Amino acid sequence: MSLDLQRILASKRALRRELAALPVAEKLRLLDELRERELTIRRSARPPTSNVVREHSARYPAKGT
Amino acid sequence: MKIKEVIAVINLMQADGVIECYAIGGAVGATFYLEPVATLDVDIFVSFRTEPGKLIVDPQRMFDYLTSHGHSLKGEYVMIADWPVQFLPPTSPLVEEALREAVTVDVEGQPARVFTAEHLAAIALQTGRAKDKARLLQFVQAGALDAMRFETILTGHNLLDRWRKFEQQFLSDTP
Numbered sequence: 001m002s003l004d005l006q007r008i009l010a011s012k013r014a015l016r017r018e019l020a021a022l023p024v025a026e027k028l029r030l031l032d033e034l035r036e037r038e039l040t041i042r043r044s045a046r047p048p049t050s051n052v053v054r055e056h057s058a059r060y061p062a063k064g065t
Numbered sequence: 066m067k068i069k070e071v072i073a074v075i076n077l078m079q080a081d082g083v084i085e086c087y088a089i090g091g092a093v094g095a096t097f098y099l100e101p102v103a104t105l106d107v108d109i110f111v112s113f114r115t116e117p118g119k120l121i122v123d124p125q126r127m128f129d130y131l132t133s134h135g136h137s138l139k140g141e142y143v144m145i146a147d148w149p150v151q152f153l154p155p156t157s158p159l160v161e162e163a164l165r166e167a168v169t170v171d172v173e174g175q176p177a178r179v180f181t182a183e184h185l186a187a188i189a190l191q192t193g194r195a196k197d198k199a200r201l202l203q204f205v206q207a208g209a210l211d212a213m214r215f216e217t218i219l220t221g222h223n224l225l226d227r228w229r230k231f232e233q234q235f236l237s238d239t240p
Contacts, residue, residue, distance in 0.1 A: 016207070017100075019100035020098070020099050020207055024171075024172055024177075025172050025173045027096050027097075027100070028066055028093075028096065028172065029066050029068075030101040031068055031092075031103075032066060032067045034101060034102070035105060035148070037103065038103040038104075038105060039105070055194060055195055
């Protein structure tokens with residue numbers, strides 16, 4: 001354990017590689033868990049006000065565009 | 066695993082002839098190649114067989130099938146195994162190609178059809194929202210893309226200029 005930023009970033013990259021290398025079924029299981037956590041966080045967060053900056057872009061482009 | 070239940074339902078829909086073929090896209094599709102990232106829904110791209118005498122595809126049969134199998138509709142989503150699932154028609158030649166060239170991956174004995182990494186990345190580039198750019202960056206950083214295949218797709222769908230811009234913005238040391 002250290003507070004060396006380079007080592008911290010390197011360990012983050014290593015963790016991402018490890019997670020990416022997990023069997024697909026295991027990663028899909030993690031998606032179930034991540035969604036549960038995300039919903040819990042959203043439920044406990046303040047409701048957004050109308051006066052916030054938002055991204056405006058089409059979800060998927062229409063055919064021929 | 067709930068996602069596996071979703072995949073089982075989609076496979077059954079295909080076996081029952083409700084859809085012609087499908088492929089998982091979006092964040093769930095990306096998870097087949099990258100580290101898992103939290104997402105709230107599942108994007109399933111589907112194609113249908115056109116019925117004789119009809120030029121326009123009617124997805125109503127699919128929704129009727131799903132509700133008759135106990136799945137509820139919630140806005141634009143179908144709730145399957147607690148996951149909101151969105152069924153999307155291919156909306157561009159790129160997505161049509163991605164659907165045709167999707168690959169089958171084994172998930173604990175069950176087949177799951179998923180877009181290739183290169184198509185997921187190209188679709189992210191074409192869609193272009195902030196989270197799509199972040200996903201594209203993940204694909205690049207993870208070394209998950211075959212350079213030749215990716216470039217072929219970009220060339221075929223006039224996305225090379227957009228890719229150069231992306232490279233300059235996110236993958237270049239010089240601003």
